[in-house]
Structure formats: structure tokens, C-alpha cells
Amino acid sequence: MVITFGLAQKLKSAGYKLTPSRLAIVEVLESHSEHLCHNQILENGQKIYPHLSRATVYRTMELLVELHLMRPLYLNDPTQRFVSAAGGHHHLICSNCGATFEFDHCTIDQLAFDLSVKYHFQINNHLLEFQGLCEACQ
Amino acid sequence: MVITFGLAQKLKSAGYKLTPSRLAIVEVLESHSEHLCHNQILENGQKIYPHLSRATVYRTMELLVELHLMRPLYLNDPTQRFVSAAGGHHHLICSNCGATFEFDHCTIDQLAFDLSVKYHFQINNHLLEFQGLCEACQ
DNA sequence: GCTCTAAATGAGATTATTTCTCAATAAGTA
DNA sequence: TACTTATTGAGAAATAATCTCATTTAGAGC
Incomplete structure (x- = not known):
């Protein structure tokens, strides 16, 4: 059910305590494939x-970004969202x-x-x- | 000096009035190649x-985004910035x-x-x- | 050039978002 | 089990974004 990518272990091995708050946040991040914003993570x-x-x-999201475990991201609205920093991310976003x-x-x-x-x-x-138009919006 | 990419004309032909405010904003956008945030555009x-x-x-930035003339963008901080929506954008961002x-x-x-x-x-x-590390930060 | 009208504006109020503060708590070590 | 220090929650403070509304003005029509 939970597709773990090991955020908890990485936090721990970076010297941070595994508190219930952090575990809850990490569990939310790992069990949602969408791009979550602060509010959604909180709720x-x-x-x-x-x-x-x-x-x-x-605080935790700031930490995860600092450790390069997550990365902030904009989609189609002015809300900051987060995706796993592991691997690349590839989106098709409908402008409409x-x-x-x-x-x-x-x-x-x-x-x-x-480039490197x-x-x-x-x-x-x-x-x-x-960016462009999805099939429905064309 | 000003590398125009015709935002004013596009606003006009979309039926919007060319006010001094809008012209000032557009001039700022067209004369800066960096990724400007609201505050920088205002100043x-x-x-x-x-x-x-x-x-x-x-209001004007919202309008320009709506018309797909500019697009919002995050770089390395939680500030919304804007780049021209014309053509592609290619960045190397140092995580450090x-x-x-x-x-x-x-x-x-x-x-x-x-993909299309x-x-x-x-x-x-x-x-x-x-994303990665620039020469100086490696 | 002058008049008119709807669009656009500025200033400040309001609301939302983010950060900070600090006393209290608890994770992890010994 | 006790200790130490990082972490937390709650609310205050600061910052950012949006809204309101009376006023102004761009541009169309004459």
C-alpha cells in the first residue's frame, strides 16, 4: 500500500530524530503520488x-528540501507543491x-x-x- | 536596450487597454532576462x-499568465517568479x-x-x- | 478635439500564507 | 531510567496575496 522510498531512514541517517510528526509527514508523502502542497500534507x-x-x-518540508529528498514545484496555480527529488520528473500540463x-x-x-x-x-x-492542451481542451 | 517580445501589442490585440501601469510592467519584463518576482517587478x-x-x-501578472504570455516558475526559494511563456526554458540550478x-x-x-x-x-x-552542483559548489 | 463608458487603477483593508518564539515535550543515548 | 538536546505545538508576528470601492482614464465614437 505504501510505496516507501525510504525518507524516514534517510532522515535518521542524516542525524534527525524520527518523531511521530515526521513519520506522519513522510508517510503522507510516500503514499501519495500527486504533488502535495503544505495544506494537503497537514490535513x-x-x-x-x-x-x-x-x-x-x-519545518519538515524545508528540511527535506534542504537534504535534497524532496523538491518544490509549481504546477498551474501559485501554490508550492512537492515531489520526490529522486529521479527525474516529467509532466504534461494542460494550460487550459x-x-x-x-x-x-x-x-x-x-x-x-x-551539459555536464x-x-x-x-x-x-x-x-x-x-505545457499545452490536453485532448479534451484542444 | 530593450529586447521587446511584443507583450504590449499582444495585450492590446487581446482587447486590453495599454495603461501606463501595464506599459511599465511590460517594459520591466522585457528589459530583464532574470526571473523576476512580484516585488522586483513592482520596484x-x-x-x-x-x-x-x-x-x-x-493583476497584470495574473493576466499575462492567463493569456499564456508569461509563466510562473519556482527556482530555489519559495518565491513565485515569471519567465516568458514563449519558447522553452532551460535551467541548470545549483542545489547548494x-x-x-x-x-x-x-x-x-x-x-x-x-509525446504529442x-x-x-x-x-x-x-x-x-x-538540478545538481555548479562547478564552484562541487 | 471632446464626450462617454467600461475597464483599469491606487490605496488601504482584509485575508491567507509563512515564519518566528518560547515554554513544554520526548527521542535517542548512555 | 535519567539526561540532554532536538523537536514540537500553539499562537503571535511578519509577510504575501487578494479584495473593495471610489476615482481615474484609455480608447471608441462623434
């Missing part, structure tokens, strides 16, 4: 651990209805390599978003 | 038109210092085409961000 986290506070959600599709086929590894050489930049992950 | 816009108000900046580099070499047109066929999605533009 879902409180289902697991009712005492969870907003401040802790902000805001629908977001993910695709896994991604062939930019060669480009990544070329050209700019002496160590590339760890990427975000590729195509 | 720079007030140098051109001192009466420019914050509300008008928010937040430095952002742009690159123009972009070879994902074939991928875009494949596979998902019946009409692709208008794209955003490609690589």
Missing part, C-alpha cells in the same frame, strides 16, 4: 497523527484545465551528459514539463 | 511609473548555492513530438530544469 498528516501542527509541516499527466519515457540522458561536460555542472536530477 | 516598475501599485502588478544558468542547446523536440502523438497532447512550450 492528511493529521489523519495519521492528529497533533501534527502546521509549523512542523513547514490544469490537468497534469506524468510520462516515464524520458530520453534526455544524453543531453544531461553533454560543457558547463562543468554535476547533474543530479531534472524536471521536464511540457 | 523596477515604479522607477518607470512611480504610481504603479502592488495590486496592479499582481541556488545559482541558475540558462542553456540554449535543447534537443527535446523529437521527444515532444513523440502518444498522449494526444498539443505541446506549446516546455520547461527543462537540471
